[in-house]
Amino acid sequence: MSAETLPSILFVDDEPSILSALRRLLRPLPYRVLTAEGGVEALALLEREPVDLVVSDMRMPGMDGATFLEQVCQRWPTVQRLLLTGYADMDATIAAVNRGEIHRYVAKPWEDQDLLLALRDALSRRQLAEENRRLLALTQEQNDALQRVNGQLEQRVRERTAELEQVNGMLEKAYAQLQDNFMLSLDVFAGLLELRDRGSAGHSREVARLAQGLAQELGLPPRDQQDLFAAGLLHEIGKISLPDSLLRKPFSVMNAEEQAQFRRHPQVAEAALMPLAALQRSARLVRAQLERLDGKGVPDGLQGEGFGFAAQALALAVEYRGLLGGRLSSRPHTPEQAQALIAGGAGSRYSVTVVQAFRELMARMREVPPEDLCIDASALRAGMVLSRDLMSERGTLLLARGFHFDAQAVRKIHDYVARQGLRLRLHVQPADAETRPVALAER
Incomplete structure (x- = not known):
C-alpha cells in the first residue's frame, strides 16, 4: 500500500516531545502520520494534505483545541476529530465537544492501547462514512440514470403510442373507405341487375333503405343494420336465373309453375352470395325474404322466433316496395293502400312489433318531409x-x-x-x- 493510500492522521500539540512520542507509537502501524505544533499550522496543512483523522491537544497558545476543532468541523466536516488533553477541565472538554463536535477525547498521559483503539475506531467510522457517502452517491447516480431511462422510455412510449394512434386512424379510415367501396360495389351491381327491368331503377336501394330504417326503429345492432342494407341491395340477385318474360310479370298473374319458379330465386341468391364471407349473414336474410311468421312462407317454412326481426324487416321492405312498384299485382298500390295491406299481415306475415315499427317509421317520414x-x-x-x-x-x-x-x-x-x-x-x-x-x- 503506497503512502498516499494509507489512512492519514494529523496530530496537533504545542509540545514537540508529545508529537515525537506519538510518531514512535504509530511507526510500526500502516498509518501516514502528520504533525503540527499549533492550530494555525494545522489548518494550513489541512488545506494542502488529505487527512482522515485529527487528534488535537486542548491547551495550546494562540488557538486552543476547541477553536481549532471548530474550524475543522466547519471546513472539513468529514474529517474525524479527537481531543487529547492533559487537563481535567470539564468546561474545556464540553466546549470541544459542542463546538468542535469531537467524536471522543483521550486523557494525558494515555494508555497506548487505549489510544490505538480510539484511533482505529475513529478511522473505521471515517471509512464507514466514506463508504456510505459513496454508496449514496452511487445510488443517486443510478436513480438519476434510471429516471433518465424512464423519461426516455416514457417519451418512446408516447411517440410509439402516437404512431400507433396515427396508424390506427389510418387503418380505420382505410377500413371505412373499404366498407364504402364495398357498399358502392354492391350498389353498382344492384343497378346493373335492374337494367334488365326498365322502370325498376332504384328499387333495390329503396328496399335496402326501408329495411335499414326498420332495423333502426326496432333497435337492432349496427351489424344487423349493415347486413340488412346489403341484403336489400342484393335481394333480387337470384332473379338472374329467371327469363325476361317472367321477370316483368307481376306475381299475381303468374301461373302455378311460374310462381314456383319465381319462389326459388331467394335460394339462387343465397347460393350466389355464400362464397363471400362478408355477405354470408346478408345471404341468409335474402333467403328468408319470402318467409312468413305463421310458417306458410318459402323455402323453409320459418315461423315464430325462427323468423327473426332482421329477416322480417327485409321481407316487409320487399313486400312494401313491391306493392308500390306493381311487382305483386297487375297495378301499383298507393302508399296508403300498401301500408294497409302490411298492417293486415300483423300476427300472420309479420310480428305485431315489426308492423308497429313500420307504422311509426312511415309516420315520421310523413311528418318530416325532405x-x-x-x-x-x-x-x-x-x-x-x-x-x-x-x-x-x-x-x-x-x-x-x-x-x-x-x-x-x-x-x-x-x-x-x-x-x-x-x-x-x-x-x-x-x-x-x-x-x-x-x-x-x-x-
Missing part, C-alpha cells in the same frame, strides 16, 4: 349534400342520396355533363344534414 333544392349541375358546389338519388338516363345509379360533394366530386359531375352534353338537375340539401354518404358510381 327539404331540398333542385339545382342545375352548373350550380353544384363543394359542401352540398345530395337529397335524392341521381340516376342516369338508362336508370342506373350515378350518385346515392346523402352523398357529400367535395371539390373532386363536383369536377366529376361537371365533366360528366360536358361529355354527355346533358342538362342535369340535382336535388341538394344543406351540408349539415344527418345523412350518410353511401356511394359514388363513376360513369
Whole structure:
C-alpha cells in the first residue's frame, strides 16, 4: 500500500516531545502520520494534505483545541476529530465537544492501547462514512440514470403510442373507405341487375333503405343494420336465373309453375352470395325474404322466433316496395293502400312489433318531409349534400342520396355533363344534414 493510500492522521500539540512520542507509537502501524505544533499550522496543512483523522491537544497558545476543532468541523466536516488533553477541565472538554463536535477525547498521559483503539475506531467510522457517502452517491447516480431511462422510455412510449394512434386512424379510415367501396360495389351491381327491368331503377336501394330504417326503429345492432342494407341491395340477385318474360310479370298473374319458379330465386341468391364471407349473414336474410311468421312462407317454412326481426324487416321492405312498384299485382298500390295491406299481415306475415315499427317509421317520414333544392349541375358546389338519388338516363345509379360533394366530386359531375352534353338537375340539401354518404358510381 503506497503512502498516499494509507489512512492519514494529523496530530496537533504545542509540545514537540508529545508529537515525537506519538510518531514512535504509530511507526510500526500502516498509518501516514502528520504533525503540527499549533492550530494555525494545522489548518494550513489541512488545506494542502488529505487527512482522515485529527487528534488535537486542548491547551495550546494562540488557538486552543476547541477553536481549532471548530474550524475543522466547519471546513472539513468529514474529517474525524479527537481531543487529547492533559487537563481535567470539564468546561474545556464540553466546549470541544459542542463546538468542535469531537467524536471522543483521550486523557494525558494515555494508555497506548487505549489510544490505538480510539484511533482505529475513529478511522473505521471515517471509512464507514466514506463508504456510505459513496454508496449514496452511487445510488443517486443510478436513480438519476434510471429516471433518465424512464423519461426516455416514457417519451418512446408516447411517440410509439402516437404512431400507433396515427396508424390506427389510418387503418380505420382505410377500413371505412373499404366498407364504402364495398357498399358502392354492391350498389353498382344492384343497378346493373335492374337494367334488365326498365322502370325498376332504384328499387333495390329503396328496399335496402326501408329495411335499414326498420332495423333502426326496432333497435337492432349496427351489424344487423349493415347486413340488412346489403341484403336489400342484393335481394333480387337470384332473379338472374329467371327469363325476361317472367321477370316483368307481376306475381299475381303468374301461373302455378311460374310462381314456383319465381319462389326459388331467394335460394339462387343465397347460393350466389355464400362464397363471400362478408355477405354470408346478408345471404341468409335474402333467403328468408319470402318467409312468413305463421310458417306458410318459402323455402323453409320459418315461423315464430325462427323468423327473426332482421329477416322480417327485409321481407316487409320487399313486400312494401313491391306493392308500390306493381311487382305483386297487375297495378301499383298507393302508399296508403300498401301500408294497409302490411298492417293486415300483423300476427300472420309479420310480428305485431315489426308492423308497429313500420307504422311509426312511415309516420315520421310523413311528418318530416325532405327539404331540398333542385339545382342545375352548373350550380353544384363543394359542401352540398345530395337529397335524392341521381340516376342516369338508362336508370342506373350515378350518385346515392346523402352523398357529400367535395371539390373532386363536383369536377366529376361537371365533366360528366360536358361529355354527355346533358342538362342535369340535382336535388341538394344543406351540408349539415344527418345523412350518410353511401356511394359514388363513376360513369
